[in-house]
Amino acid sequence: MNMKLSFRWYGESDPVTLTNISQIPGMRSIVSAVYDVKPGGVWGEDTLLRMKTLCEDHGLVFDVVESIPVHEDIKLGRNNVDELLEVYCENIRRCAKYGVKCVTYNFMPVFDWTRTQLDKKAPDGSTSLVMYWDQMRGLDPLKDDIHLPGWDASYTQSEVRELITAYGELGEEGLWKNLEKFLKKVIPVAEECGVRMAIHPDDPPYPIFGLPRIITNEENLDRFLKIVDSKANSLCLCTGSLGCAKTNDVVKMVRKYAEMDRIAFMHIRNVKIMEDGSFEETAHLSSCGSMDIYEIVKALVENGFDGYVRPDHGRMIWGETGKPGYGLYDRALGAAYINGLFEAAEKELKK
Numbered sequence: 001m002n003m004k005l006s007f008r009w010y011g012e013s014d015p016v017t018l019t020n021i022s023q024i025p026g027m028r029s030i031v032s033a034v035y036d037v038k039p040g041g042v043w044g045e046d047t048l049l050r051m052k053t054l055c056e057d058h059g060l061v062f063d064v065v066e067s068i069p070v071h072e073d074i075k076l077g078r079n080n081v082d083e084l085l086e087v088y089c090e091n092i093r094r095c096a097k098y099g100v101k102c103v104t105y106n107f108m109p110v111f112d113w114t115r116t117q118l119d120k121k122a123p124d125g126s127t128s129l130v131m132y133w134d135q136m137r138g139l140d141p142l143k144d145d146i147h148l149p150g151w152d153a154s155y156t157q158s159e160v161r162e163l164i165t166a167y168g169e170l171g172e173e174g175l176w177k178n179l180e181k182f183l184k185k186v187i188p189v190a191e192e193c194g195v196r197m198a199i200h201p202d203d204p205p206y207p208i209f210g211l212p213r214i215i216t217n218e219e220n221l222d223r224f225l226k227i228v229d230s231k232a233n234s235l236c237l238c239t240g241s242l243g244c245a246k247t248n249d250v251v252k253m254v255r256k257y258a259e260m261d262r263i264a265f266m267h268i269r270n271v272k273i274m275e276d277g278s279f280e281e282t283a284h285l286s287s288c289g290s291m292d293i294y295e296i297v298k299a300l301v302e303n304g305f306d307g308y309v310r311p312d313h314g315r316m317i318w319g320e321t322g323k324p325g326y327g328l329y330d331r332a333l334g335a336a337y338i339n340g341l342f343e344a345a346e347k348e349l350k351k
């Protein structure tokens with residue numbers, strides 16, 4: 001198989017061990033990060049070396065980073081942006097020095113992914129992450145003291161308000177401008193050290209609480225890729241994130257960007273979109289949600305995709321407890337399914 005199968009690992013405190021991961025058939029790469037340094041700080045080389053060695057000891061390769069977080073002041077274009085960009089570039093160089101080939105990041109204001117519940121029980125007793133509009137509507141972070149699950153708890157409510165106001169003033173075009181500045185500084189460094197930067201789409205791909213969101217649809221992905229026309233400026237195409245907007249044709253997008261060789265990393269997972277646009281994360285199988293995962297894999301295979309793939313969020317099953325979306329069992333089932341689809345699609349293509 002050309003694609004490189006990978007698994008996200010949250011480091012030594014992750015209840016999922018490297019031994020667990022190495023026993024998943026076909027597993028090659030570890031996707032991880034340095035977790036003890038805040039955004040804007042320089043990553044320790046000792047930590048990177050330790051991760052590389054630990055992975056090698058388990059027959060795995062630590063070659064994907066998810067994420068080097070982009071400091072809010074870079075996204076907001078504040079005074080210290082040049083200094084922060086220097087640090088960002090230094091972190092890319094350091095990752096490359098220890099074998100990293102792909103770095104994921106996102107350009108979402110304030111919050112990474114947004115859900116209203118992380119443990120919604122399905123009839124079979126499994127739990128998963130969901131976003132229900134009737135739980136979202138009426139919430140106003142400028143007025144209410146809200147804490148949605150998964151949000152960075154290190155912000156105080158007044159810091160969140162200050163950030164939301166600043167992004168409101170910046171608007172979408174302002175955010176594009178700051179993204180452009182980021183890319184023009186960072187991509188040449190990535191090119192130089194053989195790293196592909198892979199932007200993660202906004203999750204979900206539409207505005208939340210009036211915050212600008214720009215990595216959301218085909219038109220905007222085209223615009224993004226044109227800012228710096230280089231393989232080092234690529235996508236982390238997350239099927240579940242793009243897929244929860246009904247207007248996104250994910251298969252078409254995968255086909256198009258794989259053909260252009262601008263997908264460095266695939267996050268493969270399924271979501272079930274409801275009537276009102278709410279969504280539930282489901283098992284990976286096509287029949288469990290709204291995505292046609294086989295068509296997605298075929299689009300990759302038919303375009304010679306040789307980048308990284310990881311099963312994304314799994315449900316919690318078989319009594320497992322741990323980080324929502326990142327347990328072992330359901331992601332391992334996802335990996336097995338993905339392996340099967342790739343084998344089938346590759347054999348089909350050779351016929």
Ligand code: DNO
Nearest residue numbers: 066067104105106112113200
């Ligand atoms: C969610 C992940 C995201 C992703 C970041 C990349 O589980 O896919 O948190 O890691 O958006 O920067």
